[in-house]
Amino acid sequence: MQPELNIVALVSVGQHPKSGRARRAEQDARAVELGLRLSGEKVQVLHAGDVAEESLRSYAGMGLKQLRVLQQSAGADASLALGDYLSEHQPDIVLTGVRAESGESSGMTPYLLAEKLGWPLVTRIADIAKIENGEAEILQALPRGQRRAIKVRLPFVASVDNAAEAPRQSAYGPGRRAQLEPLPWVEAADEVRASFDEAPARKRPKRLKMVKAKTAAERFKAATAKSQGGGGRIMKDEPPREQAQAIFDLLLEEGVLR
Amino acid sequence: MSDIIRRDPRAEWIARNRLHPLHAEMAAPVAETRGPSGLIRKNPHAVGFIGPNGIKRIDRMGGNSAAVGMRRGAKSAQQVELPLHKVESPDFYVVAVVDMVGGRLTGHDKDVLGQAHKLIRGAEGNGAVMAVVFGEHKEEAFDKAGVDRLLHLTGSEFDGYCPEQKVANLVEIEKQYQPRYWLFPDSINGGNELGCRLAARLGERPATQAWQVDRETSVCRGSGGLQDITRATPRLLLLAEECADQIDETRHEVLAVELDTRPSIINRLQDCGQVAVDPNSVSLAEAEFILSAGNGIRDWEQFHKAAEVLGATEGASRVAVDDGYMPRFRQVGATGTWVTARVYVAVGISGAVQHMQGIGQCDKVVAVNTDAGCDMVKRADLSVIGDSQKVLEQLIELARDYRQGGAENAA
Numbered sequence: 001m002q003p004e005l006n007i008v009a010l011v012s013v014g015q016h017p018k019s020g021r022a023r024r025a026e027q028d029a030r031a032v033e034l035g036l037r038l039s040g041e042k043v044q045v046l047h048a049g050d051v052a053e054e055s056l057r058s059y060a061g062m063g064l065k066q067l068r069v070l071q072q073s074a075g076a077d078a079s080l081a082l083g084d085y086l087s088e089h090q091p092d093i094v095l096t097g098v099r100a101e102s103g104e105s106s107g108m109t110p111y112l113l114a115e116k117l118g119w120p121l122v123t124r125i126a127d128i129a130k131i132e133n134g135e136a137e138i139l140q141a142l143p144r145g146q147r148r149a150i151k152v153r154l155p156f157v158a159s160v161d162n163a164a165e166a167p168r169q170s171a172y173g174p175g176r177r178a179q180l181e182p183l184p185w186v187e188a189a190d191e192v193r194a195s196f197d198e199a200p201a202r203k204r205p206k207r208l209k210m211v212k213a214k215t216a217a218e219r220f221k222a223a224t225a226k227s228q229g230g231g232g233r234i235m236k237d238e239p240p241r242e243q244a245q246a247i248f249d250l251l252l253e254e255g256v257l258r
Numbered sequence: 259m260s261d262i263i264r265r266d267p268r269a270e271w272i273a274r275n276r277l278h279p280l281h282a283e284m285a286a287p288v289a290e291t292r293g294p295s296g297l298i299r300k301n302p303h304a305v306g307f308i309g310p311n312g313i314k315r316i317d318r319m320g321g322n323s324a325a326v327g328m329r330r331g332a333k334s335a336q337q338v339e340l341p342l343h344k345v346e347s348p349d350f351y352v353v354a355v356v357d358m359v360g361g362r363l364t365g366h367d368k369d370v371l372g373q374a375h376k377l378i379r380g381a382e383g384n385g386a387v388m389a390v391v392f393g394e395h396k397e398e399a400f401d402k403a404g405v406d407r408l409l410h411l412t413g414s415e416f417d418g419y420c421p422e423q424k425v426a427n428l429v430e431i432e433k434q435y436q437p438r439y440w441l442f443p444d445s446i447n448g449g450n451e452l453g454c455r456l457a458a459r460l461g462e463r464p465a466t467q468a469w470q471v472d473r474e475t476s477v478c479r480g481s482g483g484l485q486d487i488t489r490a491t492p493r494l495l496l497l498a499e500e501c502a503d504q505i506d507e508t509r510h511e512v513l514a515v516e517l518d519t520r521p522s523i524i525n526r527l528q529d530c531g532q533v534a535v536d537p538n539s540v541s542l543a544e545a546e547f548i549l550s551a552g553n554g555i556r557d558w559e560q561f562h563k564a565a566e567v568l569g570a571t572e573g574a575s576r577v578a579v580d581d582g583y584m585p586r587f588r589q590v591g592a593t594g595t596w597v598t599a600r601v602y603v604a605v606g607i608s609g610a611v612q613h614m615q616g617i618g619q620c621d622k623v624v625a626v627n628t629d630a631g632c633d634m635v636k637r638a639d640l641s642v643i644g645d646s647q648k649v650l651e652q653l654i655e656l657a658r659d660y661r662q663g664g665a666e667n668a669a
C-alpha cells in the first residue's frame with residue numbers, strides 16, 4: 001500500500017441489468033476496490049451528479065470515510081465538470097469504469113478526461129502490479145483471458161475492466177454514516193444529449209442465413225447440401241515427423257504459440 | 259471455303275446413337291441448322307436440355323440460360339465471377355478501421371464494411387470505402403469484403419500495443435482525406451479503443467454500440483443495453499456486430515492508397531509484452547488455442563505433456579470425459595462447452611454431430627486421426643492421418659526445440 005499516492009476513483013450510478021434498479025456500478029466498484037488496495041482509506045471517490053442519490057451510499061459502505069459529489073442536475077455533462085475538478089486538483093492516478101451502466105454508456109469519459117488533462121490513458125486494466133519511482137506497472141485485460149504488461153509514468157488515467165478483482169462487500173451501517181460532501185460546481189448543459197430520443201431497447205432481429213440462388217436447381221442444392229468445409233489438406237502417407245511439422249507450421253502461422 | 263455443304267455421316271450416326279461414347283460431344287444439339295438445301299431447319303428434339311434429374315427441360319428465357327447445347331454437369335463446375343464494383347476518382351471516402359484479429363478480417367469487420375457501403379449507396383457523388391490496416395496481415399479476400407481502397411500502414415512502430423501511434427496516423431488520415439464517415443467495430447479487439455481515442459482527439463461525439471444506421475439517424479444501445487437511443491448520425495461511429503449486411507454480390511478493387519506524412523510520436527504507454535497466463539486457467543469457451551482429446555488417445559500422460567509444451571488449453575470429447583480421463587468441464591460439444599478457439603486441434607476425435615456443434619465457431623481445425631473417412635477430417639483445414647501417439651511425440655519434440663531455440667535467440 002502506498003498512502004502517499006493521490007488516487008481518485010470516479011463512480012457513477014449503476015443499473016441492474018434485469019430489474020433496472022439503481023445500484024453501485026460493477027466496474028466503478030472495481031475501480032474503488034483497486035484504489036482502496038493501493039492507497040487505503042486515502043483514496044478519494046468522486047461523483048458528478050446528485051448528492052441525494054441513495055446508491056452512492058453503497059460505494060461509501062466499502063469503507064470510505066467520505067465521498068465527494070460535484071453537484072449537477074440530471075441533464076448536465078458530467079465529463080466537463082470532472083475534467084475541471086481534476087485539472088484543478090491534479091491527482092496521480094484517475095480510475096474509472098470502462099462503460100457506465102446508465103445514460104449514454106458510450107464509455108467516452110476516460111478518453112475525454114485523458115485528452116483534456118493531456119495524460120496517457122490505459123484502457124481495461126485488470127490490476128496495478130506496482131508503482132515505483134513515478135512509474136506504474138499495469139496488467140491490462142485482453143480478450144480470451146490474456147493479460148498484457150504495460151509501463152506508464154504517473155500521472156495517468158486508467159479504466160478498470162471486469163477482469164479486475166471483485167469489489168468488497170458494501171456494509172450498510174458505515175455506508176449510512178459516511179459523509180457525502182456536496183461541492184457546488186458550475187454545470188454545462190449537455191445539449192447534444194437533449195436531442196436524443198430514448199426508448200426501452202427493442203429486440204434486435206437475428207440475421208438469417210440468406211440463400212441467394214437464381215435457379216431452382218441452385219435453391220434445391222442449397223436446401224439439401226450438407227454443410228462442409230471447403231476440403232482441407234489431408235496428409236496421409238507422410239512420416240509422423242513431416243505430419244507434425246505441418247501442424248506445427250500451422251500453429252506458428254496462426255500465432256498461437258507463445 | 260467452298261459453299262458446298264458437306265455431311266459427315268459418321269458424326270450423324272454418332273449423334274443418332276445415344277449409346278455411343280462420343281455421343282455427348284457430337285450431339286451438341288443445334289436447334290436451328292441450315293439444311294442441305296440452304297433452308298433453315300428446326301430440330302424439335304434439340305430444343306432444351308436434360309435437367310439434373312434426367313428430365314428434358316426447355317428454356318424459354320431466350321438464351322439466357324447457359325445450359326443449351328452444353329454438356330450436362332459442365333455448368334455446375336464453373337465458378338461465377340462476381341461483378342467488379344469500380345470507383346474512379348472518388349468524391350469522398352468512408353473510412354473503416356478494421357480489427358484484423360489474427361491478421362484476418364473478422365465477421366464484425368465485414369459487417370462494418372457492409373455498413374460503409376450502405377452509407378455510400380444513394381448518396382450524391384462517388385464514394386469509396388477505405389479500409390485502414392495496421393501492421394502485417396494474412397487476408398486475401400479484401401475484394402470480396404467490399405474494400406475499394408486499402409491504406410496499409412506497415413513498419414516496426416505498429417508492432418505490439420501502440421494505440422497512441424495508431425491514433426496519430428488516423429489524425430493524419432483525417433487531414434489528408436477528410437473522410438465523410440469514420441467507422442470502427444465496437445469490439446474489445448481494439449476497435450472500440452481506437453474509435454474512442456480518435457473521437458476524443460478530434461472532438462467528435464461518437465455513436466457507440468450503433469446497430470441501425472443510415473445517413474440521417476442512428477439507433478444505439480445505451481444504459482448498458484437497456485435502452486435504445488435514436489440520434490442524428492454523427493461522423494464517427496462505433497458499430498455493433500451485425501449492424502449491416504456483409505458484401506456478398508460484388509468484388510471491389512482494393513487499390514492501394516498512401517499516407518503522405520507519417521507522424522512520429524513518443525509512446526507514453528510502454529508495452530512489456532503479454533504475460534504468460536496458465537492456459538488451463540482460461541475458461542474453455544474463451545480459449546484461443548485448444549488441444550482436444552477423444553477416444554483415440556491411449557497415452558494420457560503424453561497428451562497432457564503436449565498441451566503443456568504447446569501452451570494449449572485442454573479440451574475433450576464426451577467419451578474421454580465419460581471414461582474418466584478428463585474432468586466434465588473440459589467437455590466440448592452440445593452438452594459441454596461451445597468453444598470459440600481460433601485453432602482447434604482434435605486428436606482422436608471422430609466428429610460426431612454433438613461434438614461438431616460445439617466447434618462451429620472455430621476458425622482453423624486440425625484433425626489427427628487414423629480414419630481418413632471420419633467427419634472430423636471432412637471439417638478440418640489440415641488433417642493428419644496416422645497414430646496420435648506418434649504424431650504427438652513428434653509435436654512435443656518440435657515444440658521443445660522451438661522453445662529452446664527461442665530462449666537461445668533471446669539470450
Ligand SMILES: Cc1cc2nc3c(=O)[nH]c(=O)nc-3n(C[C@H](O)[C@H](O)[C@H](O)COP(=O)(O)OP(=O)(O)OC[C@H]3O[C@@H](n4cnc5c(N)ncnc54)[C@H](O)[C@@H]3O)c2cc1C
Nearest residue numbers: 552553554575576591592593594606607608610612628646
Ligand atoms: C445426447 C447426446 C449428447 C452428446 N453430447 C456430446 C458432447 O457435448 N460432446 C461430445 O464430444 N460428444 C457428445 N456426445 C457423444 C457423441 O455422440 C460421440 O459419442 C462422441 O463425441 C465420440 O467421441 P470420440 O470422437 O472421442 O470417440 P469415437 O467416436 O470413438 O472416435 C475415436 C476416433 O479416434 C480415432 N482413433 C482411434 N485410435 C486412434 C489413434 N491411435 N490415433 C489417432 N486416432 C485414433 C478413431 O479413428 C475415431 O475416429 C453426445 C451424445 C449424445 C447421445
